[in-house]
Amino acid sequence: MTNSYATPPGGLPPQKPFDASRAVFNEAYVFFPRRVMTDIVTSNLPYWSDTRAWIIARPLSGFAETFAQYIMEVAPGGGSTRPEPDPDGQGVLFVVSGTVSLTIEGRLFELMAGGYAYLPPSCDWALSNDGNTTATFHWVRKSYERVEGIDAPEAFVVANEADIAPTQMPDTDGRWATTRFVDPDDLRHDMHVNIVTFEPGGLIPFPETHIMEHGLYVLEGQADYLLNQDWLHVEAGDFMWLRAFCPQACTAKGTGRFRYLLYKDVNRHPRLR
Template sequence: MSDTPYASPPGGLPPQSQITTNRAVFTPSYAVIPKGVMTDIVTSNLPFWTDTRAWIIARPLSGFAETFAQYIVEVAPGGGSTQPEPDSSAQAVLFVVSGSLKLSANNTENILQAGGYAYIPAGCDWQVENISDAAVTFHWVRKRYEQVQGIDKPEFFVSSDHDVTPVPMPDTEGCWSTTRFVDPQDMRHDMHVNIVSFEPGGVIPFPETHVMEHGLYVLEGKAVYLLNTDWVEVEAGDFMWLRAFCPQACYASGPGRFRYLLYKDVNRHPKLGK
């Protein structure tokens, strides 16, 4: 879209003349949902949402995401919801990629533009509305909050990609950085939703292998990404899911920077059984 640097689903429907083969893949270790499959016919309607459709790109499922759900939500002018969240134990992050969204929560009203970010704690009463004359598109990441005795729940806050200074990774000369909306040492939070950025030629120089589950939505640019044993080319608008301990690395192939919205579960002991 011309008014935003962030990718969003193209919608529509490919012509009958298009070949079927593409980059979509679903494995026990990872999945790739490329932008080309995010068409009109794979959207979902949601209870108590009006003039809204959603691409649900991750959900708790045996052999797939275990800790979170992620939606790309498109709301037409005048649409929204006064009852968006059906689960009182679910916390949320909203990240706007285009348009203008009115978010009412915690006795405040906030207008989130492209790049706008909101953290909504579990049990918070919130509503969203598109009060503009154009569609608004945003990511909605949901996770059940894991309460720890003696640690307070995090509070509602709003921020923006434009207002947070990225933190460079050590010894990378700024080629690899992370926009952190939450302090990693804040034990109140059991999930982080950050933006990771690579300048052209920047790399993750080793196969990261760790306990955190990942959801990665490519906001900008393109790269070659290592997923388990496979090198996969990805671009703006693609989504990747990585299960815990799935090896990952990447090489930002340019010509512009490569950025993705990253979900991960953090700051809690692994559960021992169900």
């Protein structure tokens, strides 16, 4: 089955009244509907040329504090040779349109839509768009939490998510599965960025409530999603940002698959001060 990936619409809304009620920011979660990701909310970044970013999550005191998530749009000829400003910053890139040239420690990779890369702290990497069309990718950043006696992970690239067999959740008849790019038992990693897939009618049948913070960008399809006490209808291009312990559940809707890119922090003690 061919995978499809939503991208921000950009542009500007027409000069007529519209319903803004779908956007939500409260003490438990943030919900960004796709259409709020317009030209007027993009950012330019130091040392990135011909590039704009939708910054859809950032550490925020009293809310979710572990990660930042960007949607990067790089025009032909654009990119950066100094992309990561924080020496402790690790990252995941997931390409959703176009092609990027990614150099890691001097080794060149061409990543098309569906390509994935993990970049450890202090990694020497650069990215450019050498093609003729705009390239778009997600960039998830987290400050790496070092542990004595455990080495930091190494960089790796997956040419396409289809190269990894999804892991089916038990007792779901294959209707709920997760594409895992990192072994959950690998304690070197303190974050996971996975893809979760629900076949039509698939569901999370209970309110998940846990310590992990989440960023969930809907790549494809639609669902009814429980966030705290609210059921929201979500669809391709929408983004959900959950603080720790926010209850969540979902039911896939429509005739197609429901898929999202999922961030969560893992494998570390909570900080006590």
